[in-house]
Each structure stands twice: as C-alpha cells, then as structure tokens.
Amino acid sequence: MTARPGRDGHTDWCGRDHRCGLGEHRSEEIVIDLPGRARAVLVRVRTATGREHAEVRVRVALASREVAARRQLVGLLGDLRHTVTRAAIAARPRPGR
Numbered sequence: 001m002t003a004r005p006g007r008d009g010h011t012d013w014c015g016r017d018h019r020c021g022l023g024e025h026r027s028e029e030i031v032i033d034l035p036g037r038a039r040a041v042l043v044r045v046r047t048a049t050g051r052e053h054a055e056v057r058v059r060v061a062l063a064s065r066e067v068a069a070r071r072q073l074v075g076l077l078g079d080l081r082h083t084v085t086r087a088a089i090a091a092r093p094r095p096g097r
Contacts, residue, residue: 013044023048037061054087 014025027044043055060076062069 011046014046 011025013027014020020026025046030042032038032040038058038060040059041057045053045055047053058076058080060072062072
C-alpha cells in the first residue's frame with residue numbers, strides 16, 4: 001500500500017469522501033469493538049502539509065467502584081504512554097539515514 005498521492009491527490013488508503021476536507025486526507029475507520037467492554041477507533045490522517053498521523057480514540061468500560069476505576073485509569077494511561085512513546089521513537093529519523 002503506497003502512501004504517495006495519486007493523480008487525484010488522494011492516497012490509496014484515503015476514504016475519498018466527506019472524510020477529506022480542508023486539505024486533509026482521512027482513511028476509513030478501523031474499529032476494534034469488544035461489546036460492553038471497550039472500543040478503539042483508528043484513522044490514518046495526512047494533513048495539508050503532508051505530515052501523516054494516526055488518530056486513535058479509545059473507550060473502556062470502568063469498574064463501578066471508584067478505587068477499581070482509578071486503578072484501571074492509571075493502567076490505561078501507563079499503557080498509552082508506552083504505546084505513544086514506542087511509536088514516536090520508531091518514527092524518529094536515525095542518524096546517517
């Protein structure tokens with residue numbers, strides 16, 4: 001799958017409809033759904049300047065008890081921090097390349 005724009009300015013992953021606007025190109029949503037428990041939605045975005053991003057929304061059902069819910073949130077934030085850091089490191093250019 002190439003990320004280069006085609007003759008019409010769209011990439012091969014672009015949704016080519018109402019998702020594109022203001023110079024952005026957006027893919028269709030990729031959804032992971034665990035009914036009643038969690039849902040994650042990922043969209044690939046290319047901005048008007050050509051920079052590409054992953055836009056991720058996550059919704060997780062929290063425990064009914066406050067202490068347990070806070071524990072879940074701490075774990076979720078730690079996992080997200082690790083994921084974002086790992087992705088940022090992978091995207092960083094290596095010296096000499």
